[in-house]
Amino acid sequence: MQILSLNEVSKKIQQKDILKNISFAVNEGEILGLLGPNGAGKTTLMQIISGLMLPSSGKVRILGTDAVQYRQKVKNLIGFVMQDNNMEREFTVKEALLSYAKLYKVKEAKFAVEKMIERFGMRKWQNRRIDRLSGGMARKAMIARALLAEPKLLLLDEPSVGLDPDVRLDIWREIEKLRCQGIGIIITTHYMEEAERLCDRIAILKEGKLMAVDTAVNLKHIMAKDNSEDLTLEKVFLRFIGREAF
Ligand SMILES: Nc1ncnc2c1ncn2[C@@H]1O[C@H](COP(=O)(O)OP(=O)(O)OP(=O)(O)O)[C@@H](O)[C@H]1O
Incomplete structure (x- = not known):
């Protein structure tokens, strides 16, 4: 089942084409990695999918429903975890989760928050203020918050940037569990290791254009000069965006 489908999505900002005719789908239980150099349009695309920004043209459908019209x-x-910590700074973790659960009319909000605190190992710091959290704690709290309303599509904008390797692993394991629950996930990342470990398919954006969307294995085949060339994903990526160092 398709959780998300994008059909010819474009975005113009101040006469500049930021996104050009982007079409792809994300299926139930699929993790799609969105790769692209700085300024390629990844965040803009995530904002359009989340509904925070309107496309200039094209269709965004969530479970078949027009996401702009409805x-x-x-x-x-849709759950959206942005790059920056956008939780209320003076709230505690628990308060931040509860206020979000109420805003999104989550049933049995208190119980849902308790479950999320347990699941993400936040019990010890549930009463700590948001502005006193480490980067890893904040990221976990933001993912937990996004999951409270039980979204079918989760958008993660650079989920592991700046995190210790052990926290990064924790977050990867959580993401893999979500895939098993059938949630569709889009991750933007600059880490090839993350893309290769987690993502079922990879979409490559360059200057607002979708250069490819396929499995890492297929992308390697497409870009190999011959059958004997054993490419890393990094090399494949650099070839797609025309930045391979020779
Ligand atoms: N509100 C805006 N006004 C003008 N230009 C914008 C605006 N938002 C984004 N852009 C431009 O759109 C392009 C894409 O930006 P975007 O942040 O989506 O890229 P990105 O792929 O997420 O980059 P990064 O990897 O650095 O986060 C950039 O050239 C950026 O300058």
């Missing part, structure tokens, strides 16, 4: 209907189906 924004309210699809709002709870």
